[in-house]
Amino acid sequence: MLTIKQITENTEAVIRGLGKKHFKNAGEVIERVIAANDKRRNTQGVLDGNLAEINALSKSIGQLMKEGKKEEAEAAKSKVSELKENSKALEATMSEATTELQELLYTIPNIPSEMVPEGKTPEDNVVEHTGGKEVELPADAKPHWELAKEYDLIDFELGVKITGAGFPVYKGKGARLQRSLINFFLDEARDAGYLEIEPPYVVNEASGYGTGQLPDKEGQMYHATEDNLYLIPTAEVPVTNIYRDVIIDEKELPIKNCAYSACFRREAGSYGKDVRGLNRLHQFNKVEIVRIDKPEHSYESLNEMIAHVENLVKKLELPYRILRLCGGDMSFTSAITFDFEVYSAAQKRWLEVSSVSNFESYQANRLKCRYRTADKKTELCHTLNGSALALPRILAALLENNQTDEGIRIPEALIPYCGFDMISK
Template sequence: MLQVSVLRQNAEWAKERLAVRNFKQPELVDEIIALDDERKRIQAEFDNTQAKVNSASKDIGKLMAQGKKDEAEALKAEVATHKTSISSLNEKMSQTEKTLQDKLLLLPNLPSEKVPPGKTPEDNIIVRSGGDVPELHAGAVPHWDLIKEYNLVDFETGAKITGSGFPLYRGKGAKLQRSLIQYFLDFNTEAGYTEFIPPFVVNELSAYSTGQLPDKEGQMYHVTEDNLFLIPTSEVPVTNIYRDEILKEADLPQKLTAYSPCFRREAGSFGKDVRGLNRVHQFEKVEIIQICHPEKSYDVLEEMVNHVEKLVQSLGLPYRILKLCGGDMGFTSALTYDFEVYSTAQQRWLEVSSVSNFESYQANRLKCRFKDSNGKTQLTHTLNGSSLALPRILASLLENNQTEEGIKIPGVLHEYFGAKVITK
């Protein structure tokens, strides 16, 4: 959530940044500032009226001590009137603050100056690419055929157990999935990230604090009886570790990693681009998160992008890194880099990671702060990235490494998987 002080300092600049996102309600900035003015006016009136009550209460005591009962009673009547005004002002203040907060929730994060303009994915900028696209044998097929041929993932039984989009991994498919998760976690912890296993459901405040609510409410599975939400990513519970915390400057950055299943309704998703593992309702992902000093967050962002790039490189997959344009960024992000790997069998790029800097947008909701060297309390910056999301990584590995003899396993996974090839 944006700070009102940021909007006040430069309202026109804020509107210009929102325009980079193609945000259609720039007038919200002026409405928020006007509501904040009203809040301040009510607060001043409340303080002034309360001061009158305090002063009159002292005078009543003095008058009673002097035997001036009639004057004291007159002041008591004034105090009663003031207290009625205070009650009314309290109600106005609560309503104004609620309206102000509701308006602030409608504003997305302000894009960094580094964000390119544009409205659609076609406007994203390719920062760099790497890896070689393999030449496949004549009988090469997409992963949705490979998983049946090698008996790795069973969508039909998954649908019977739960519903469409809930895959059942079996045998070597389950082992390969587990091998990838363990490798990703080891790769992250070796880089200084502390591993967590978080709860896989969160309360409403946790979902609100990282920006999933109210923006992505329709994409989350809601346990209505307990008002809990199945997590769409471990970013939500792990970042909430620092909700309502004040850290020491010396303790920054905090580097965290976590594996979790992820649950997304993916409402409205259909067509050929969602076949097989390309888009599912439950999937596994390893996440990296950093809580850092605001002056260092863009250096941290580059560090995290380089970390994910090395991980993708180690799997031998052709990849590219995109800097997302304003119209393609997530609601809470100030700058996002997407990683895509090339699926040779599908002849298309598949997104496998997003690495984002949220600046203070999440931290303001979380009330995640630190004390600087001068003893001043400031908001931290928060960042997160997929390291990596499993379904499309698995799909690409299967497709790009298929041969007539079997599916080759990348060298970094041999010790985890216990074999170099998956055979029929």
């Protein structure tokens, strides 16, 4: 979340930034934040004054009694009691102001970087770069859901029977291809210096608030209500929360972690052609890369992460493009995001397979994730993460783009992992 210092010292800049994200009633909300903070600070000032007076009077009471000034001592006792009662009411006021302030701050998104383009919809995103070979398929090329059935790789109907729509069952070479992609992505991350983490797939409420998935304004998280635990929508949540309430030595930065996990998203409101087959699932596999860094180095880290993801899609021999998202299409918590899309030749559309984001200090402030400088000061870290990569749409593009008369060709980089170079009928 935004810091009070950001809001009070750069109020107009914050309001302008929120406008770029199309946050409604930004000025009004910021005014309420400043008012709640002023109320909290003023109340704290009175409380501190009361406490100082109580301490001074308490010390004087014994001395007054020794000097035989009983009447004055009793008056001091009465004043102490009065101040204590007054302080109880002030503490209630301060608690109310603190809660209001915290709840307001949770509703305010991150401020976009100056590099974020203006815009409201995906059509306003900027294409930064395209790469990979164009794929030409015959007119009768099949989408991945037909190929999955024809080659007995994925059973969507069985998933509906067992659980419901959006929970496919991978079979045979389809399951092996999933495992191959996971291992390939993890090995590439390890070779790039990322420490592998195997995190829990369920997190507590504090972890959800720490990375910004809570409050869950769009109802996208699966919630185990009896235990008040949440299924993770991405490994970003447990991995970044490793550093919640932690002060890191400056020499340890940047920290580089990677993790494979299953991911769970309700995808409420999703319908139509965009959800066909693997295009949008409730459960899917993903390898995530996470960095914790110093503010002055975080954008260099961002560029390195973008280059890492680009290298993956190149090795998979997929046509791709990199988009710089506009303010209105970014996530709530991100300061800047670059999306990777691969081209599905059979569906004739671009499929998002990765988002790489710098959150600057927004998540770190929620997490209280700080680092200690050489001169012993503590500063908020910057946090970053990216999909490297999400499997469903990668698999969809691999199946569709590599279909031939003989079968489905496997990219060279994956052959050592899956043990076959062609999927035949």
